[in-house]
Every structure is written in C-alpha cells, then in structure tokens.
Amino acid sequence: MTANNPHKGRVIFHIDMNCFYASVEAAYNPDLKGKALAIAGNPEERKGIVVTSSYEARAKGVKTTMTIWQAKRNCPELIVMRPNFERYRAASKALFRILSEITPDVQPVSIDEGYMDITHVTSDLTPLQIADSLQKRVLDELDLPCSIGIAPNKFLAKMASDMKKPLGITVLRKRELASTLWPLPIGEMYGVGEKTATKLIEKGIKTIGDLANYNTYELKQVLGINGERLKNRANGIDNRPVDPDAIFEFKSIGSSQTLPYDTVDEQEIRRLLAILSENVERRMKRKNAAGQSIQLMIRYQDRKTITRSKKLYRYIDGKDEIMYEAEELFHKHWNQEPVRLLGITLQDVEVKKNIAKQLDLFTYEKEAGKEKLYEAIEGLTEKYGEDVFKKLEAVKEDQPRTSFQKDFLDDYRKE
Structure with missing residues (x-):
C-alpha cells in the first residue's frame, strides 16, 4: 500500500x-x-x-x-x-461523513461542495480509482450524483469538477493546461465574476490562456493584487492548503431579502429591517460572535444598489442594536425611491472569547487614556456582565432560517 x-x-x-x-x-x-x-x-x-x-x-x-x-x-x-432545508442538511452531513472516512483533510466550502487532500492517503488504489469508488458510494448510499475534479491544487480541482456534469470525474494536470484550461472563455474561470470579466475583455483578455500570458504589471493596474493572483491561478499556481479549520473563519454575517413588491411604505420597510435584524442576531448567536461594523444594502426598483456602512465604537450582536443602527443608516441614505431589496450585514466579526482577550484588563489599564476603549469595555460589561473577561455568555442554539449555505458549516464543525 x-x-x-x-x-x-x-x-x-x-x-x-x-x-x-x-x-x-x-x-x-x-x-x-x-x-x-x-x-x-x-x-x-x-x-x-x-x-x-x-x-x-x-x-x-x-x-x-x-x-x-x-x-x-x-x-x-x-x-x-x-x-x-432540514432534508438538505441531513444529506450534507451524510456526504461529509463519507468524505471524512477517506481522509481527515476535508474542507467544506458550502453545503454541497468541498475539498479533500488525499496526498497521504495510504491505499492500493490510484487517485482516479479512489474518486470512482467515492462517487459510486455516494450514489449507492445517498442516491446523489456528484462530480469530482482531481488536480495538484484547489483551483485546478475546482475547475476540473465543472468540466463534466453530472457524474463526471476529471483529472487536470499542469502539463495539460494549454490544451484543456487555456482555451476556455475568461468568464468561465473560477474567481472571475461578471465585472472582472468585463474589465479583462476590454483589455483583450478573452480566454484563460490570454490571462495566463498577460503582462503582470498591467494586470495589477487593472485589478490590483487580485490580477497577479488570477494570473497565477491561470498558470496552475495555487499553494492554498486544504484546511479543515477554515470553517471557523468568518468576518461578516448578514441577511438580505426582496420585498414582495417595490415600496416606499416606511412601515413595510421597518418590518423587513426588523426581520433581517432578527436573522442576523440568530446567526451571531449560533457562532457566539459580535460585530463592530454594520452595513446596509438598498436595492431600488431600477435595480440600482447602494451599500453604506458605519464603524461602531462597541461590538453588537442583538437584534435591537442591529435594528437601531440599520434604521439610522437607512434614513440617512434612502433617496425616497421605491425599495426592492434590503440587506443588513455585521462586519468586523469576532467570536466573543476573542473580544474578551482583546479587551482584557491589562489592555484596559495600559490604554486608559483612550476614550473609545473605555466605551467599548463599558458596552461589553453592560451587555455581558461585570465578569466579561472571565466568563462567556452561554448561547442557546437556534435553528438557522437564513444564509443556509453558510450556516451548515456550524453543524459540520460540531460533528
């Protein structure tokens, strides 16, 4: 073996x-x-x-x-x-349980996709045979089809899994990029969205191969550091590890919803803001986290979309606080045109135990001259109790109602 x-x-x-x-x-x-x-x-x-x-x-x-x-x-x-959603959650759990039986190096990306690093899996089977066996097992046990990409890195594996659907298995090797990957339209490259594709096409970059061979300096002028990153990916360079702990990483938590009809009715708008605030609070509690910035998204009837944000002097996680800040942003930036969609996102999110570490008593005394730090500690103490630096608030688990694709990761990490 x-x-x-x-x-x-x-x-x-x-x-x-x-x-x-x-x-x-x-x-x-x-x-x-x-x-x-x-x-x-x-x-x-x-x-x-x-x-x-x-x-x-x-x-x-x-x-x-x-x-x-x-x-x-x-x-x-x-x-x-x-x-x-409960049916999909159960199927996802069963899928990742199967993947984890092959290797512990499994990184879920969403409810229906993930990476595996089988480099150190000891087996008499070749990688292609392992993939074939895995695909058949998922189909036999769960009655669910999947496609599998096999490559030396995450980017190429992702591109490979999209090449044959349904029930495809594709191997993408670096030496084959010129014939398999480079002829594809630039818009089909993972990591290139519609706006980025438009910018690249305007520069004459119509295929992934064009990107792979384009001048790095000029790319950075158009896309910043992301231009160089995308060029590296197009050349098959991606050193990111398959990281099972990536599910713990999150910097923002939000919720958005389209109104049943375009409206200027402030009661309807306020009602939706309250729903979104409650949704965000629910997700924050599931992660035992709080955020220090809030962002409001407004989409109007003509589909024009604006986002406005505000940095807070304290961390917040409760629906009333979220609602208060969101309403303030809305009334400040709403142009009185009919609203089609609203979204609320808490940003600069940290788990509460990290917040406590960041604002421990030593830091408090050392930085005593900083008024904002006093205010932050006061806000934490008011919300979480006098012993905020020693104990964490127990969080009741609620069933997720929104952002299901991300919420399922909470369940995976508890497995």
Whole structure:
C-alpha cells in the first residue's frame, strides 16, 4: 500500500454535488427522477425565484435566479417545490461523513461542495480509482450524483469538477493546461465574476490562456493584487492548503431579502429591517460572535444598489442594536425611491472569547487614556456582565432560517 504521492506533489479532490437540492428531493421521492424539477421560494410572491433545478429543467431553459413565472414559461411542465432545508442538511452531513472516512483533510466550502487532500492517503488504489469508488458510494448510499475534479491544487480541482456534469470525474494536470484550461472563455474561470470579466475583455483578455500570458504589471493596474493572483491561478499556481479549520473563519454575517413588491411604505420597510435584524442576531448567536461594523444594502426598483456602512465604537450582536443602527443608516441614505431589496450585514466579526482577550484588563489599564476603549469595555460589561473577561455568555442554539449555505458549516464543525 502506498501514499498518493507526496514526492510527486499534492493530490486534491474537489467534490461538487450535482443539482444538490433537486437531487435530494428526487432521492427522497423517486417519482421525481427524470422530471423537470425546480426548487424555489413562494410562487405567490416575486421573491419566488429558482434556487436550483434538475438537468431536465435546465435543458428546457430553466436557470438559477429566474423567477418562477419565467421558468414555467420556458418549461410548462415544470414541477416547483419549496426548499426543505432540514432534508438538505441531513444529506450534507451524510456526504461529509463519507468524505471524512477517506481522509481527515476535508474542507467544506458550502453545503454541497468541498475539498479533500488525499496526498497521504495510504491505499492500493490510484487517485482516479479512489474518486470512482467515492462517487459510486455516494450514489449507492445517498442516491446523489456528484462530480469530482482531481488536480495538484484547489483551483485546478475546482475547475476540473465543472468540466463534466453530472457524474463526471476529471483529472487536470499542469502539463495539460494549454490544451484543456487555456482555451476556455475568461468568464468561465473560477474567481472571475461578471465585472472582472468585463474589465479583462476590454483589455483583450478573452480566454484563460490570454490571462495566463498577460503582462503582470498591467494586470495589477487593472485589478490590483487580485490580477497577479488570477494570473497565477491561470498558470496552475495555487499553494492554498486544504484546511479543515477554515470553517471557523468568518468576518461578516448578514441577511438580505426582496420585498414582495417595490415600496416606499416606511412601515413595510421597518418590518423587513426588523426581520433581517432578527436573522442576523440568530446567526451571531449560533457562532457566539459580535460585530463592530454594520452595513446596509438598498436595492431600488431600477435595480440600482447602494451599500453604506458605519464603524461602531462597541461590538453588537442583538437584534435591537442591529435594528437601531440599520434604521439610522437607512434614513440617512434612502433617496425616497421605491425599495426592492434590503440587506443588513455585521462586519468586523469576532467570536466573543476573542473580544474578551482583546479587551482584557491589562489592555484596559495600559490604554486608559483612550476614550473609545473605555466605551467599548463599558458596552461589553453592560451587555455581558461585570465578569466579561472571565466568563462567556452561554448561547442557546437556534435553528438557522437564513444564509443556509453558510450556516451548515456550524453543524459540520460540531460533528
């Protein structure tokens, strides 16, 4: 039995579940197999948009983020189901349990995808055979299809898993980049969004190969340090480790929601801000965290979107405080035009035990001349008690209601 194989470099898998929500529903109810199926929100409201759909639905022109009425216009026989988050959570747990039986080096990225480093897995099987066995096991035990990318780093593994769907296994080697990766349109490169793609195309960078061979200095003039990073990725350079502890890292927590209709009704707007504040509070409590900056997003009826933020002198995590700051930002920056969507995000987020460490008594005395530090400690003491530096507030676990793709990581780390 041999490892897979450190002296030849790393062996990284990217596992990407195919049409995950729709596939889970079809596994739960086999009558849905082979049918045009979409998972979406409330069909009676505009916010009822397609979250994901089966390949049969996609073949008829159904796309993610499409409204239900648009999807049904393209595919009259479309079956629309609301999401069942507990069902998807259970399937995700089962998936990552299977991955973790092969190696402890598993990094979940979202509810339906993750990386594995099998470099040091001792096995008589080749990496391709391990991937084939894993794919078949997930299909046999969970009745769920997945695609697997195999490469020497995370970026190439991610690109590889997208190349064959459903039930694809793709090996992407550095020596093959010129023939397999470089001909692809720049917009298909992982990490290149629509705005970045537009900037690159304006510079004549139309393919990933164009990016790989473009002048680094000029790229940095257009995209900053990200330009050099993207060029490295296009050349197959990505030294990021597969990090199981990455699930502990988060810097912001937010919630957004589209209104049922565009409105200038301040009561409706305030009602939604209250809902969003409660959603953010719930997620903060799940992570036992607090934030020191708040950001408000407003999208108007013409889809123009603005974001405005405010740095706070104290850490906050409660819905009343979040609501107060969000309302203040809203009234300061709202242009009185009909509002389509609102979002609230707490930024500069830290877990409470880290906040306590940062504001311990030694720091308090050393920096006694800084008024803002006094105010921060006073705010912490008021919220968490006199012994804020010795004890942490016990946090009651609530079921997540929003940002489900990120919330599932909390469950994974408790496994």
